[in-house]
Amino acid sequence: MSSTIYDIAREAEVSIATVSRVFNNSSSVTRKTREKVLAVAENLGYHPRALAQSLARKKTKIITVIVPVISNYFFMEVLAGMQDKIADYDYDLQIFNVKIADDLLNQADHIMKRGWGEGYVVISVHLADSEWELLDKYNVPVVLIDEYYPGFDTISVDSIEGAYTATSHLIEQGYTSIGMICAKPDSKPIIDRRLGYRRAMEDAGLLVDPGLIVTGDDMERDGFTENNGYQAMTKLIQNKQPPQACFCASDIQALGAIKAMRDNNVKIPVIGFDDLEFSEYVGLSTMRQPMYEMGALAIEKMVKRLEEKQSDITHTVFSPDLVLRTSSPDFAGITKTKDKPVTS
């Protein structure tokens, strides 16, 4: 149907090598032959098949992004950062979605096995070390965002620090009884955020009441749902001694928590974690993750690894920013920016 390099070569009365050179801006081709080839190509609507080029070059010039379909605004922001950054390089960005519900490892494996990308950026996919190890065997560059595994470059946000900052802020406001709404208890982000919460309480000499650390019963999506937050806040409210303020492990849960408060006619300050799109609209105070920057950095790391033979594996941890809105007491509309990211 569409023409190949042979058609052009024949028409332009040159060899296919020359046609190839023209399309690769290669070294030396006479202006005259170049123009002739280009004219014929234009005429026949020819353009090199990336597929064939990739096979011959043994390079696809593609960076593949693997991302769970549900990951909403966080993902869009990260992707925007990746997209803007990749414009600086000679790579295309290709995205594959995985379904969070199904077996993530298998899906990632399926994608990587096909080998379209020269490298893979995996966003918000959480696997066990032993599972990452399996993917590591493909011996292909991988950059993880929002996850940690020693064998790959990773980019994440310091959950411990974020939780510490949020909780400390509430403490500074004068609250002494502070609750925390968690999601899946043994997931990495939750473990860390719980730890940061605890530390902030302890550093302030406050009692950590296990009864005020709750999660909802609905564990779909590891508990990172509005419903879970609603249930959790309901528990807190029904507590014999409800907290005076609350730190939520995620914005989506904070949203549910706010609804629960509204339905129960109570109102205590709440701070979430993420800064999703709707957070601004509902006035939710939160710990913001620098999503755009994370995406851009992922590309930088990936390209570096692709182009330079042996660069060391790096783990970058960003500090989340406290964004104050109306859901927490001293609303002033300001963003407290924390220090620079730390790369180790």
Place this chain on the structure above:
Amino acid sequence: MSSTIYDIAREAEVSIATVSRVFNNSSSVTRKTREKVLAVAENLGYHPRALAQSLARKKTKIITVIVPVISNYFFMEVLAGMQDKIADYDYDLQIFNVKIADDLLNQADHIMKRGWGEGYVVISVHLADSEWELLDKYNVPVVLIDEYYPGFDTISVDSIEGAYTATSHLIEQGYTSIGMICAKPDSKPIIDRRLGYRRAMEDAGLLVDPGLIVTGDDMERDGFTENNGYQAMTKLIQNKQPPQACFCASDIQALGAIKAMRDNNVKIPVIGFDDLEFSEYVGLSTMRQPMYEMGALAIEKMVKRLEEKQSDITHTVFSPDLVLRTSSPDFAGITKTKDKPVTS
């Protein structure tokens, strides 16, 4: 580095043809040889390169989705529908993002030219007929979502009907002076929505006051921004005769309109168009587009076109649903579902 079909053939003492057959579940291979090949492959960590397979088969088994990066929730929902549907077929979904700001035609062209996909689903990209025509020359299946071009399969929502429904609803509530907030005046969706608005007014015997059809001054993203909506509503409010209710061409603008009302201490019923993620959270009434269904249908159409040689081009138009929330008067939390989509 990683092994090829030749390595396996050598180790297993068979021809590469046989190895190929094993991995294609092809017809007849002795159980014994099959097992031997599989064992060797497993041992060497072999798996066929999709790239090479695609070249040899002249089929990539990939459907490429082209989508503007900013298209938020609408896109996520559409994609979810596509993803769920494609599971029924032997194709992979690959996504390329385009930047809405830059030259869309060039970007789409760049992507299609490379030829990764066997077909392209293009979401929310708006080009002139003459531009679509250029892409048509690639002679490759294209399905358009949220756009119309005679030469491709298309899936869209009836903007005229949606605007008519929204406006009529406001009229039924008893309002006689109804404003409309538009975006880029000469874009297809705006032209249609303005038309639907007008018709509803006229059918109800109401006066269409051109002074109540406004848009903001900020025309970034064709005016589909919060800021534009804010400016537009401000204009309406400052009108000598402000409207009693307002239909907004998009949810994002409706959001800005609501903020403008809040800042000016006025409150009139508002209905948007889209049903974005935040719409529910802010209680915005709106015309909902059946995003998930549109995505699923796009895949169906694409596969059909890919597998069956000559199927006729079809244009499917969905009717948007009126979703009533607190931003419009008679909030009842119900969804009025309209009739089935029409395929022509």
Place this chain on the structure above:
DNA sequence: CTGAAAGCGCTTACAG
């Protein structure tokens, strides 16, 4: 500056 030829890693009639 340009061509002939080998090679990228597979698939698939065609024989046997």
Place this chain on the structure above:
DNA sequence: CTGAAAGCGCTTACAG
């Protein structure tokens, strides 16, 4: 049931 061989559409030393 299996192998030899041609072919998919390019790139890239190697000569000249």
